[in-house]
Amino acid sequence: MEERQYDLIFILRPDTPEAEIDKVIATLEHAAAEKGGKIEKSEKWGRKRMAYRVQKLREGFYVYMVVKSAHGEVVKELERRLKVSDPVMKYLTVRLDEELKRQEKLKRRRERRAARRPRKAAPVPAAAPPPPGEQAAATR
Amino acid sequence: MADERAPQQQSPAPPGPSGPPSSGPRAQGGRPGGPAKRGKRSFVRRKKVCRFCVDKSDYIDYKKAEILAPFIQERGKILPRRMTGTCARHQRWLTVAIKRAQNIALLPFAAEL
Numbered sequence: 200m201e202e203r204q205y206d207l208i209f210i211l212r213p214d215t216p217e218a219e220i221d222k223v224i225a226t227l228e229h230a231a232a233e234k235g236g237k238i239e240k241s242e243k244w245g246r247k248r249m250a251y252r253v254q255k256l257r258e259g260f261y262v263y264m265v266v267k268s269a270h271g272e273v274v275k276e277l278e279r280r281l282k283v284s285d286p287v288m289k290y291l292t293v294r295l296d297e298e299l300k301r302q303e304k305l306k307r308r309r310e311r312r313a314a315r316r317p318r319k320a321a322p323v324p325a326a327a328p329p330p331p332g333e334q335a336a337a338t339r
Numbered sequence: 340m341a342d343e344r345a346p347q348q349q350s351p352a353p354p355g356p357s358g359p360p361s362s363g364p365r366a367q368g369g370r371p372g373g374p375a376k377r378g379k380r381s382f383v384r385r386k387k388v389c390r391f392c393v394d395k396s397d398y399i400d401y402k403k404a405e406i407l408a409p410f411i412q413e414r415g416k417i418l419p420r421r422m423t424g425t426c427a428r429h430q431r432w433l434t435v436a437i438k439r440a441q442n443i444a445l446l447p448f449a450a451e452l
Contacts, residue, residue, distance in 0.1 A: 206402075208443050249444035250404075251451060259444065263402070291443040298398060305397040 204239075204299065205266040205274055209281055209290035210259035213246055220260065223284060227264070227277055234276050236268030253288050266292075387424025391433070399432045401439035404446055411437060415447040 211220060220243070228238045244261035253259065266273065274292050281290045391399065400406070410418050410425070410433055417437055420430045440446040 208402075210444065250441070250447040251444060251449075253444060289444060291439065293401070293439060302397040309395065309397075 202267055202269055202296070203271075203294060204296040205268070206293045206295055207264040207266050207274075207277060207290065209262055210249070210253065210288045211262065211286045212254075212288055213256060213258040213260055215260055215286040219286060220262070223286065224262065224264075226284075227280060230276050230280055231266060231268070231273050234268070234273040235270075236266060236273030238264050239267050240265040256288070259288055389424055389426035389429050391429035392426055396429075399429070399436040401436040402445070404440055407433070407437050407440055407446060411446060413450055415441075415449040 211223065224241055228241070231238050241262065241264045244263055246258055247261050248257060249259050266277065268274065278290065278292060281287045410423055412418060417434055420427065423430075425433060437446060441448050
């Protein structure tokens, strides 16, 4: 099956000691590996002010991860662990591979188009060579 | 469509034949040059250009709250297209991005009192 990509962000209580943060990340990595997935990247964004209060707190420690897996089981397990983990206040998983695919497609199309007509050449079947495309459009 | 709009407004070279080029993208099913037509009919309004089209962005990242912030009101509501000039496609992506950001407390659902 095709590999899926997810963004996983979670917020820990701001008073969580550094060691515990690392422990949470390590357990998630372990859990992902056990289910056949992989955590490609994990980034600590650090303490950030949240846009609204969560559990009466205004700040939280953000951790960002990129998860790759072939099926949803991995995410299910990661979310279960986040749910039972005490210092975790909030988490969000977003499946991204389809959006990335779309982004890739649009990018390729744009590049193709840019190669075909440098600026804007409206319905002109006559050959408008790439560099003087601007002039051709202006004279019309 | 998205990329056709931007160059059209950037190029001041052909002022005379503004009619034909604007009908060009529409024929291809791209985004119509709405603001330009409206200006011709009634009065000249300041043209609002979709910021994301100008940047040619193919994806709006929900993690960058500072990019999304200008598109919400102080109370936390998402600004409509008519206020920001965002094109339909980018507004669609934008709302999704804003809603994701709200879920992870990067943006507020509603301003706190």
